[in-house]
Amino acid sequence: MERVNLSAGEWRVMEELWKAPATLMELVHALGESAGWAKSTVSTVVRRMEDKGLIRAEQEGRAKVFYPAIAREKAAAAETESLLFRVYHGSVGLMVSTLLQNRRISREELKELQALLDQGEEEQT
Amino acid sequence: MERVNLSAGEWRVMEELWKAPATLMELVHALGESAGWAKSTVSTVVRRMEDKGLIRAEQEGRAKVFYPAIAREKAAAAETESLLFRVYHGSVGLMVSTLLQNRRISREELKELQALLDQGEEEQT
DNA sequence: TTGAATGGTTGACATGTGTAGACCGATATG
């Protein structure tokens, strides 16, 4: 269970690659639009991420195609756990309560959450 | 609604100050034990935090006493919201579901969460 | 009076991250 902890910029890149693997130039276009990054910015971030093993590249014709090397769920879980302990000392209740206090949550979403909890209860049995 | 976003080190300091306001030396002792920080490390981090307005100091006798300048709930909420959007695009359901998937949650905690949700439902009415 | 404790301040270095300009070779196209 590796300790992945992505920066905001790294998340942007991963988001693209989780949608679909892409060449550097595809990333340049996507992130140029969505993040306003210059080509060299994209390139640098991508290179550093490859060095770290967050993504990997495969030569495909003239261009390299980049793939995520970690699953989105894994990265999301790692970030979330890290925050859970740093901020809430591991208390899920506190975290969820904060989450709920800070928004007007829709009736539908409440139902969904309750369903999630019920599911958790069953598994426990 | 200021954008507070504390680093891991800053959290350690704030944790101490949220327990109770403290002098630099009290922080040095506490963080020396809990974090293994040298006196100068504590001092530097504290100074930078004061510059940023995260904490404020009041002369009290020979020593300055440091106080948190932001509430814990505010800081916690800011971090949580930031993660919620960066990682889950704002979906509370996804976030909670990840949280639940990653642990065996106790029956009591489940009850608590359910109570939280029920409360949310009432408010909505 | 001298040495330890109190209560600091300063300057410095390493690493990670955000950001990009300059440059370069290959290829496609007018």
Added chain:
DNA sequence: CATATCGGTCTACACATGTCAACCATTCAA
């Protein structure tokens, strides 16, 4: 052929953060 585009590398800078050693002035106890 010239030149634009594709696909990419390299170097560099700034700022935040983690980390500390060295230094200093004041006070208090032995």
